[in-house]
Amino acid sequence: MAIPTVLQFGTSRFLQAHADLFLAEAMPEARPVVVVQSSGDPARAGRVAALAQGYDVRIRGLQDGKPLDETRRVTSVARGLSLGPDLDEVARLVAGDVEMILSNTADAGFAPQPADAGTRFDMAMSYPAKLAHLLRGRFEAGGAPVQIMPTELVRNNGRVLRDLVLAAAGAMPAGYRDWLRDEVVWVNSLVDRIVSEPLHPAGAVAEPYALWAIEAQPRLRLPCTHPAIREVPDLxxxxxxxxxxxxxxxxxxxxxxxxxxxxxxxxxxxxxxxxxxxxxxxxxxxxxxxxxxxxxxxxxxxxxxxxxxxxxxxxxxxxxxxxxxxxxxxxxxxxxxxxxxxxxxxxxxxxxxxxxxxxxxxx
The missing domain is CATH 1.10.1040.10 (N-(1-d-carboxylethyl)-l-norvaline Dehydrogenase; domain 2)
Structure with a gap:
């Protein structure tokens, strides 16, 4: 399969030991991921920079009744950006190069914020509102529909994120809202892996078990082929x-x-x-x-x-x-x-x- 271009919102240790690790194992010669620190928190700038240098995930636990303790190197991240200072570059990527958008924006990531009512992009907005403004640039540039793959622990997370983005785009042109609803591929998925602690400046310790169950739908494209990724008819x-x-x-x-x-x-x-x-x-x-x-x-x-x-x-x-x-x-x-x-x-x-x-x- 052709290598996808992936934009990832969130620098969490979960994504480091889950999706980013899977992509590295499935495509060891490729670096398809651009990670975006969506909060703009300057305290995390070191982690963002370190991700693109490659990092370790230590797998520790029991597998088939036997202890497992091994380290895997993750090299799937090509660049690290921060949504505040690098907003123009993030907007450019969303408008043209990106084929898939991943996210894991913590428990509060989907929660509406007062700033969501604004007519221009604002760092104080919720993730869905930020996405509504960024995707509008892709629509206006005539870009192909993108695939959105949230990994937040929300039931029907793709559908929920779609509805939140549509709500945030309520005052935007009707043609754009139609494109969001009908052309963009919003993917429901369920993730499962305990990632117990971070490594510094980047990386994590995780259990052997891992699952990324992705609900089948027309036009779905799996991010890669990996034993932990399962396409299923119903989550x-x-x-x-x-x-x-x-x-x-x-x-x-x-x-x-x-x-x-x-x-x-x-x-x-x-x-x-x-x-x-x-x-x-x-x-x-x-x-x-x-x-x-x-x-x-x-x-x-x-x-x-x-x-x-x-x-x-x-x-x-x-x-x-x-x-x-x-x-x-x-x-x-x-x-x-x-x-x-x-x-x-x-x-x-x-x-x-x-x-x-x-x-x-x-x-």
């Missing part, structure tokens, strides 16, 4: 596996830990090192979770995903603190365990599920 089953296995397991562990008075463990790996505690978690998956997936007709491959999840939990190198997972615990219980119980029952699974119900009820 729903993958979203449910992540939410109702990985995330549900985390919240059940925290509920049990809170019921013990926060005793017995500090990290998720400590739970897996306790034979009784880990055994109860395995029983939970086998007796209460897997039947729900089977009843919904989504059981194929879930047992293997559970095994992979348990291996991820046992990662001896990962400092995944229970205290951190416990933040917004009540909301997480409702979204992960409560929603699973409702979904399983709606699909005909009427099992008792005592461990899940005890966690939900705080017992």
């Amino acid at each position: 729903g089953p993958i979203e449910r596996r992540k939410l109702f296995v990985l995330n549900l397991g985390h919240s059940w562990i925290v509920a049990d830990w809170l019921a013990r008075g926060r005793a017995g463990a500090t990290h998720v790996r400590d739970v897996m090192a306790d034979a009784d505690w880990a055994g109860r978690l395995r029983d939970l998956y086998a007796q209460e979770v897997l039947p729900g997936f089977a009843a919904a007709g989504e059981g194929d491959g879930v047992a293997e995903y559970v095994a992979t999840t348990l291996e991820r939990f046992a990662n001896p190198y990962l400092d995944h603190r229970l205290e951190d997972i416990a933040q917004n615990h009540a909301e997480k219980l409702a979204r992960r365990i409560g929603a699973f119980l409702d979904w399983a029952e709606a699909n005909g699974d009427t099992g008792a599920k005592p461990q899940l119900r005890a966690a939900l009820e705080g017992k």
Whole structure:
């Protein structure tokens, strides 16, 4: 496949150890990525410059039951820009050279800002509003439609970003808004990899597991061919596996830990090192979770995903603190365990599920 020209908004360690690493492994002779620091924060200027020099990602964890600790070199980044001082160059790239736009702009990246109402580009705008102004330059230059690939952890992230960009472009010409809605390719995807800590000045430490699930649609172009990239007809089953296995397991562990008075463990790996505690978690998956997936007709491959999840939990190198997972615990219980119980029952699974119900009820 021809090498795409990729503009990436965000310098996060997640993207460094995810999309940028995949592109480097798939196309070791190419440097297709231009990274843009979207916040303009001068404190991150050193990281932006270092990315284009090449950086290391250290992969640490368990793979097929064996410890893995290796370093991979990432050379996919050709340039680093900052959206403030380099705005003209970013606008030029968006208007002509870029074929794909990636983003990971943190939890607040999609949140509307007061500056979004302005008629000219403003660094105080939200990412969708900035994108609305930048893409207008491409439309007016007669550029080909671009593919937009957000990796933010938002359900239907491509569709959500499209709607936010269209809202930000509400006062712009109707022809441009039609082009945004009908010609630009907005891609829904789901990403999964724990990137536990940064390296300096650039790089990161990450677990072996990685997934970039991309929802199929007409005119979709995958960024590269890589074992971690999967094109799927529907993200729903993958979203449910992540939410109702990985995330549900985390919240059940925290509920049990809170019921013990926060005793017995500090990290998720400590739970897996306790034979009784880990055994109860395995029983939970086998007796209460897997039947729900089977009843919904989504059981194929879930047992293997559970095994992979348990291996991820046992990662001896990962400092995944229970205290951190416990933040917004009540909301997480409702979204992960409560929603699973409702979904399983709606699909005909009427099992008792005592461990899940005890966690939900705080017992």
